[in-house]
Amino acid sequence: MQESLKKKRRKRIAKVLFGLVLVGAFLRLYILIPTDVTGISMYPTFVSNDKVVMSTVSSIERFDIVVFTDPMNKTVVKRVIGLPGESIRYEQDQLYVNNQVVAEPFFDRDEINEEPGLWTSNFDSIQTSDQRVPEGEYFLMGDNRRYSYDSRFYGSISSESVIGKVVLLYYPFERIGWH
Template sequence: MHLERKNIIDWGVTLVFAVLLALGIRAYVAEARWIPSESMLPTLKIGDRLIIDKVSFHFSGISRGDMIVFEAPPASKLDEVLIKRVIGLPGDTVAIKNGIVYINGAPLDEPYELEKPRDDYKAITVPENSLFVMGDNRNKSYDSRFWGVVPEELIIGKAVARFYPFSSATFFTL
C-alpha cells in the first residue's frame, strides 16, 4: 500500500512537471499555429499547421523574406494574430510600381508571390524597430500597404516549419 501511494505521488509530480514544461515551451519557446486565410498563397494554404519559433529571432534577427507571426497593429483595427512575409527592414525604402516591389530603388526578386500587386504604392521609409510586411497573395492580403509597418514589439515569432499536412512538411528557415 505504501509503495502504491509513492507511485501515485511520483506519477502526479511527473504529470505536473510535464504540463508546466509544455506550457512554458508554448509561452516562451515555440508553438503551433494554423493558417486561416489565403493571404499567404501559394506558400501557405488554408489549414496548414506551422511551428513558430519565439526565441531565435531575438538573437539572430529577422531577415527580408522571413515569414513572421505578429499581433495585428492597432492601425489595422484587427484583434487577431497575423502571418506575413517581411519585405522591408528598418531604414529600407519600399515602393511598388507597375507590379514590381522596389527596395531602396532596386527590384525585389520574389519567387514566392502568387501574382504581381495590381496597385502602385508610394515610397515609404521603414522606421527603426519596425518591419514592412506583405502577404504572398498580394492582391488578397490585408498588410502593411493598408495599415503601415509592424512595430517589432508586436512580433510573436518566425515560422520555421510546416508540419501538416504531412505530405507538405517543410522547414522554412533554421
C-alpha cells in the first residue's frame, strides 16, 4: 500500500514538473524572449552587448523601448517617441507632441547632462513623408540621438514590425533592472 502511494506521488510530481517545463518553454518561445542590444544608438540606456528580455504581449506606450525589424530587415532596439496620429517636433532639445511640450525623464542622467551641445537636433515630423504618425505606426528614436539611425531618417515603423517591448535588462548583472 505504501509503495502504491509513493508511485502515485512520483507520477503527480512528474506531471507538475512536466507542466512547468511546458509553461516555461511557452513563455520563453512566445511571450518573454531574450535578445541582445547591438550598437551605440541606445546609449546611455543600453550599450552594445547588453542582454534584455522583451515581452510580445505588452501594450506599447510613449517612451517604451521596443525591438522591431527596421526597413533594412535588421532587428533593432529603439524608444517610442510618437504614437499613431501625433505630430512630433524637437526644438532646442525639447520634445513637442502635437505642439505640446513633453518631458523626457529618461534623459535626466549624468551621462547626458555632461555632454555639451544639443542632444537632439531640431527636427519636425513634416521632414518625413507625413505630418503625423500614420495610424498603426510608431515614431521611434534611439536615446543616443546624435548617433542613431531611426524614424527621423526612414519614417515611422508599422506595428506589425514591432516584435516586442523591452521589459528587463538582465546582463550585465550590475545593471539589472526593469524597463
